[in-house]
Amino acid sequence: MPQPIIELRHVIKRYDDHTILKNINLTLEPGKFYTLLGPSGCGKTTILRTIAGFTDVTEGDVLFAGKRINAVPANKRNVNTVFQDYALFPHMTVAENVAFGLTLKKTPKSEIKKRVAQALNLVQLADYGDREISALSGGQQQRIAIARAIVMEPQVLLLDEPLSALDAKLRRQMQYELRDLQQRLGITFLFVTHDQEEALAMSDEIFVMNQGEVLQSGSPVDIYDEPINHFVADFIGESNILPGKMIADFQVAFGGHQFECADAGIPVNEPVEIVIRPEDLTLTDPAHAKLTVTIDTQLFRGDYYEIAATDSLGNDWLIHSVNPAEDGTAVGLTFRPQDLHVMRFGEKEAEFDARLETYETEDETRDET
Numbered sequence: 001m002p003q004p005i006i007e008l009r010h011v012i013k014r015y016d017d018h019t020i021l022k023n024i025n026l027t028l029e030p031g032k033f034y035t036l037l038g039p040s041g042c043g044k045t046t047i048l049r050t051i052a053g054f055t056d057v058t059e060g061d062v063l064f065a066g067k068r069i070n071a072v073p074a075n076k077r078n079v080n081t082v083f084q085d086y087a088l089f090p091h092m093t094v095a096e097n098v099a100f101g102l103t104l105k106k107t108p109k110s111e112i113k114k115r116v117a118q119a120l121n122l123v124q125l126a127d128y129g130d131r132e133i134s135a136l137s138g139g140q141q142q143r144i145a146i147a148r149a150i151v152m153e154p155q156v157l158l159l160d161e162p163l164s165a166l167d168a169k170l171r172r173q174m175q176y177e178l179r180d181l182q183q184r185l186g187i188t189f190l191f192v193t194h195d196q197e198e199a200l201a202m203s204d205e206i207f208v209m210n211q212g213e214v215l216q217s218g219s220p221v222d223i224y225d226e227p228i229n230h231f232v233a234d235f236i237g238e239s240n241i242l243p244g245k246m247i248a249d250f251q252v253a254f255g256g257h258q259f260e261c262a263d264a265g266i267p268v269n270e271p272v273e274i275v276i277r278p279e280d281l282t283l284t285d286p287a288h289a290k291l292t293v294t295i296d297t298q299l300f301r302g303d304y305y306e307i308a309a310t311d312s313l314g315n316d317w318l319i320h321s322v323n324p325a326e327d328g329t330a331v332g333l334t335f336r337p338q339d340l341h342v343m344r345f346g347e348k349e350a351e352f353d354a355r356l357e358t359y360e361t362e363d364e365t366r367d368e369t
């Protein structure tokens with residue numbers, strides 16, 4: 001692993017009696033796109049502020065390229081922030097806004113001019129230097145805020161919900177642009193959002209947070225496919241989450257039946273929760289499936305039907321299907337063993353990772369035999 005550019009080690013932040021960050025450990029490598037994802041108030045902005053140097057930590061260490069920077073003031077850190085409300089200066093032109101930090105640093109005028117032009121070019125607003133900020137659209141203001149940050153050539157760019165003020169279409173476009181910009185600049189981005197789709201689409205690695213803790217970290221695919229607990233499964237995409245029991249390695253019971261699964265290493269008879277994504281369920285003739293549900297209602301979502309159903313034990317099911325089903329009818333549900341994700345109650349990330357590794361190896365061994 002390359003030398004991390006940012007590390008938080010056992011970071012705790014308290015305001016009076018409230019612990020806002022509870023033992024945060026994060027490692028950011030150079031040149032990657034990271035996302036802090038979690039509900040409002042979980043501490044995402046506070047993490048950005050501790051890295052930027054706007055907030056002191058109560059306990060723990062903040063490191064930049066291996067050196068402790070707890071006492072280094074914000075303006076001496078090689079980190080820049082793009083804020084949610086952009087914080088542009090309305091009475092200055094675009095070029096003056098972008099030049100602001102360099103002017104403060106007393107950078108020579110000719111260099112300022114060159115770097116502002118480069119930064120505006122990178123955000124595709126090369127001809128906008130003389131415009132008033134108020135004459136720009138929301139998306140353009142967003143890009144200027146980014147240009148103003150990257151003109152300082154930071155090694156780390158912190159982005160606090162930068163797309164939240166934009167409409168859905170522009171937001172999607174900016175997701176592509178930001179991802180592309182991060183790859184072209186080759187610097188580390190730490191992006192904050194409470195939008196799981198945005199996090200999944202853009203990140204190399206996601207940290208899922210709740211109530212001042214990082215619950216799980218990993219690639220978007222890992223987190224989507226193997227959520228560590230109920231909160232993560234529910235927060236990342238839509239899920240069916242059902243109570244069940246481990247019968248043996250690779251055998252789990254739920255909904256009144258036993259099913260083959262891809263999980264092992266959990267003690268027999270241990271109560272577990274099973275996650276099945278709505279898109280992994282297939283509707284079939286009830287005669288050909290162990291599990292039968294009754295269709296309650298459905299919504300057409302453009303490229304699929306979202307179907308709500310109930311099983312004989314009263315569990316609710318959500319199914320995504322390209323074909324509609326008739327309300328009130330009984331249908332069978334099928335799925336593949338690898339589409340069942342078994343979660344233990346209260347499992348910690350390290351135990352979860354160790355278990356995944358074990359059964360992935362066992363899976364390979366099984367495949368070979």
Ligand SMILES: Nc1ncnc2c1ncn2[C@@H]1O[C@H](COP(=O)(O)OP(=O)(O)OP(=O)(O)O)[C@@H](O)[C@H]1O
Pocket residue numbers: 015020038039040041042043044045046047194
């Ligand atoms: N200066 C402060 N004094 C006291 N409490 C604070 C202070 N700053 C933040 N908090 C509290 O810390 C918690 C975390 O806030 P933070 O802004 O980090 O959350 P967030 O995940 O970024 O939320 P959002 O998505 O709403 O911005 C909140 O409960 C907030 O009220």
